[in-house]
Amino acid sequence: MDFQSYIKTLNTDVTYIKGVGEKRKIMLNRLSLYNVWDIIYNFPKDYEDRRTFVKICDAKEGERCCIKAVLSSFPMQKRIKKNIVLCALPVNDGTGVIFVKWFSNPKYPVKFDLGAGYIFYGKVTKNFGKLELEMLEAERADNAENVLKIMPVYHLTKGVTQKFVRGTVKNAFDKFDIFYDIFDDFTRERYSLCSLDFALRQMHFPSDFETLAKARERLVFEELFILQLSLLYIRKNREQKTTERVRDISYKEEFEKTLPFTLTGAQQNVLNEVLCDLQSEKCANRLIQGDVGSGKTVIAAAAMYVCVKNGFQSALMAPTEILAVQHYETLKKMFDGRVNICLLTSSTKGKKKLYEAIENGEFDVIIGTHALLNDNVKIPKLILAVTDEQHRFGVNQRSVLSAKTKACNVLVMSATPIPRTLALILYGDLDISIVNSMPKGRQKIDTFCVNESYRKRAYSFVEKEIEKGRQAYIVCPLIDESENLDVMSGEKMFAHLANEVFPTRKIGLLHGKMKADEKDKVMQSFKNGELDILVSTTVIEVGVDVPNATIMLIENAERFGLSQLHQLRGRVGRGEHKSYCILFCNALDNEKTAERMKIMVKSSDGFEIAKKDLELRGFGEFFGTRQHGLPTLKVANLFTDLEILKHAQKLCYEVLSRDPNLKHTQNRLIFARIKALFNKFDGRDIFN
Numbered sequence: 001m002d003f004q005s006y007i008k009t010l011n012t013d014v015t016y017i018k019g020v021g022e023k024r025k026i027m028l029n030r031l032s033l034y035n036v037w038d039i040i041y042n043f044p045k046d047y048e049d050r051r052t053f054v055k056i057c058d059a060k061e062g063e064r065c066c067i068k069a070v071l072s073s074f075p076m077q078k079r080i081k082k083n084i085v086l087c088a089l090p091v092n093d094g095t096g097v098i099f100v101k102w103f104s105n106p107k108y109p110v111k112f113d114l115g116a117g118y119i120f121y122g123k124v125t126k127n128f129g130k131l132e133l134e135m136l137e138a139e140r141a142d143n144a145e146n147v148l149k150i151m152p153v154y155h156l157t158k159g160v161t162q163k164f165v166r167g168t169v170k171n172a173f174d175k176f177d178i179f180y181d182i183f184d185d186f187t188r189e190r191y192s193l194c195s196l197d198f199a200l201r202q203m204h205f206p207s208d209f210e211t212l213a214k215a216r217e218r219l220v221f222e223e224l225f226i227l228q229l230s231l232l233y234i235r236k237n238r239e240q241k242t243t244e245r246v247r248d249i250s251y252k253e254e255f256e257k258t259l260p261f262t263l264t265g266a267q268q269n270v271l272n273e274v275l276c277d278l279q280s281e282k283c284a285n286r287l288i289q290g291d292v293g294s295g296k297t298v299i300a301a302a303a304m305y306v307c308v309k310n311g312f313q314s315a316l317m318a319p320t321e322i323l324a325v326q327h328y329e330t331l332k333k334m335f336d337g338r339v340n341i342c343l344l345t346s347s348t349k350g351k352k353k354l355y356e357a358i359e360n361g362e363f364d365v366i367i368g369t370h371a372l373l374n375d376n377v378k379i380p381k382l383i384l385a386v387t388d389e390q391h392r393f394g395v396n397q398r399s400v401l402s403a404k405t406k407a408c409n410v411l412v413m414s415a416t417p418i419p420r421t422l423a424l425i426l427y428g429d430l431d432i433s434i435v436n437s438m439p440k441g442r443q444k445i446d447t448f449c450v451n452e453s454y455r456k457r458a459y460s461f462v463e464k465e466i467e468k469g470r471q472a473y474i475v476c477p478l479i480d481e482s483e484n485l486d487v488m489s490g491e492k493m494f495a496h497l498a499n500e501v502f503p504t505r506k507i508g509l510l511h512g513k514m515k516a517d518e519k520d521k522v523m524q525s526f527k528n529g530e531l532d533i534l535v536s537t538t539v540i541e542v543g544v545d546v547p548n549a550t551i552m553l554i555e556n557a558e559r560f561g562l563s564q565l566h567q568l569r570g571r572v573g574r575g576e577h578k579s580y581c582i583l584f585c586n587a588l589d590n591e592k593t594a595e596r597m598k599i600m601v602k603s604s605d606g607f608e609i610a611k612k613d614l615e616l617r618g619f620g621e622f623f624g625t626r627q628h629g630l631p632t633l634k635v636a637n638l639f640t641d642l643e644i645l646k647h648a649q650k651l652c653y654e655v656l657s658r659d660p661n662l663k664h665t666q667n668r669l670i671f672a673r674i675k676a677l678f679n680k681f682d683g684r685d686i687f688n
């Protein structure tokens with residue numbers, strides 16, 4: 001097959017494959033398999049080793065195995081429903097007897113020949129002391145090569161059988177003599193990768209587990225390479241766009257002088273990098289990573305200030321209303337009347353007037369939520385768009401704000417610090433700056449993990465802190481009442497605390513279902529010190545800054561991820577007062593939980609905690625579904641395949657430095673792949 005027809009075939013609808021008609025097409029579509037390519041890249045979720053027979057006398061309950069036996073009787077049948085009969089067939093292989101059982105439709109009976117040898121594959125169970133084999137497959141022994149293999153196990157959906165998917169995959173492969181490789185011989189040798197053709201066939205029809213591992217490694221490499229390259233390519237394209245330049249950065253000193261503290265060295269470094277971006281006409285996209293409380297906001301504020309003083313506008317987008325309001329207040333105070341600043345969220349009244357004012361340039365700094373992305377918001381002199389706590393926004397959303405003008409610089413502040421290699425792929429379209437130290441004088445937050453028996457003591461400790469004039473957070477995991485576990489919901493906890501535990505204290509409640517302005521009101525009164533205790537679900541999680549709060553008490557801590565706990569803990573210890581974090585955990589007899597809690601008690605380093613969190617929970621849970629805004633990975637695991645990722649990244653840089661536009665003939669396949677990846681991902685072409 002020549003290259004053109006190869007590409008065409010891959011993109012052809014599944015009905016192109018033998019045995020797939022309109023009916024089966026619908027079934028495959030339900031598995032998100034639409035074209036030949038999808039079928040080829042639909043890798044098994046598991047494999048079953050059926051290479052050897054098990055003697056009946058050795059069959060163990062709970063195991064899956066192949067048994068070879070000669071038939072000496074016909075199956076017994078018992079109709080249990082109109083269309084279902086239960087069949088049972090005692091078979092003997094000379095070492096013992098086992099009852100092979102299965103359900104079948106009387107209209108399509110399974111045919112067996114007496115005296116012939118058969119191979120049965122199934123799961124061994126025990127019924128009243130008798131061994132049974134729940135049959136999954138049966139084949140005549142003369143067809144042994146169809147059964148005695150490592151069998152792929154695919155994801156299924158209603159009405160789709162393993163046999164059908166396996167057959168379809170096989171028929172799809174029969175259409176190809178060879179799969180064109182995106183890597184040449186030289187590259188493959190250098191990274192010891194097997195060929196694509198070999199790898200793909202091995203994934204579906206493995207000859208043994210060692211070879212399968214090599215095949216997988218090759219595909220992981222390829223997948224990470226393509227993803228990383230896409231992101232770098234997007235970045236490069238953006239950088240080719242130009243923006244207006246900020247000329248005078250001396251306003252930085254002017255801004256610093258008005259701050260109540262001096263910037264740390266780390267803040268200075270990052271700020272300088274940002275200012276460099278602003279002075280260049282290249283369109284910059286930068287990620288600021290830093291631990292909780294490392295002071296990222298002020299860096300953004302300084303940059304925004306410099307922009308304004310040079311005659312431009314800048315904007316800051318936060319993921320929640322609470323954070324947007326908080327940033328608005330903080331920046332307003334910092335700018336102290338020297339900058340015109342406004343707030344735009346979904347609950348803002350008189351939007352139309354505000355839109356006009358923003359467009360007319362009456363406001364220099366615009367703070368808001370997603371509401372900023374509304375088409376009616378026009379920011380003609382926008383030069384810097386900042387997004388806070390960015391993991392909640394996807395790759396494309398990151399830059400939407402910058403589409404408010406021809407082109408502008410984008411600054412993203414991350415909520416969760418993550419290891420650098422990982423950041424490179426998750427934020428591969430961004431340059432990265434790290435705020436690698438904390439402001440001076442921060443005291444360590446003492447963290448305790450306790451069980452129920454400490455509850456009284458914990459509450460009296462909270463009482464004492466309030467006595468001293470401090471404030472406390474009490475966080476409950478977000479739950480469904482219907483879950484009916486021994487977990488308290490925010491509302492119940494609130495009632496209990498307000499009526500029974502702290503009857504003389506002022507307590508507020510904050511949860512996700514409240515209206516934005518209600519949340520605001522509660523948050524505001526906590527900030528103003530009118531509330532002693534804030535009971536909250538995790539809406540409080542990111543960014544909130546109340547320096548007078550010194551206690552973070554977390555219920556059912558085992559239900560949170562470590563990075564999330566670290567974020568929550570970061571809500572205290574933000575002022576001059578000694579602060580504490582109390583983790584209530586009743587699952588300490590669980591080894592994994594105990595280990596996780598120990599890390600929280602010991603470490604206060606967000607990067608280290610994130611790494612452990614990833615290690616213990618795996619990538620999927622760490623980031624939640626799609627939270628990182630990248631396409632899902634089919635073979636690679638960003639944690640366990642970190643070493644492969646490093647090599648793939650190295651190759652990416654080399655390829656791009658040799659062929660920045662991916663126009664060389666040998667890179668045309670690569671280009672097709674990165675285009676396909678992101679087109680399919682969200683249906684938008686981000687390559688123009």
Ligand code: ADP
Pocket residue numbers: 261262263264267290291292293294295296297298439440543545547574
């Ligand atoms: P984060 O990086 O978690 O977003 P913030 O920007 O909210 O942190 O800053 C945390 C707190 O530290 C704020 O109250 C801020 O005013 C204060 N802060 C920031 N930089 C410094 C500094 N250099 N010295 C002292 N306090 C600082």
Ligand code: MG
Pocket residue numbers: 296297543
């Ligand atoms: Mg912040």
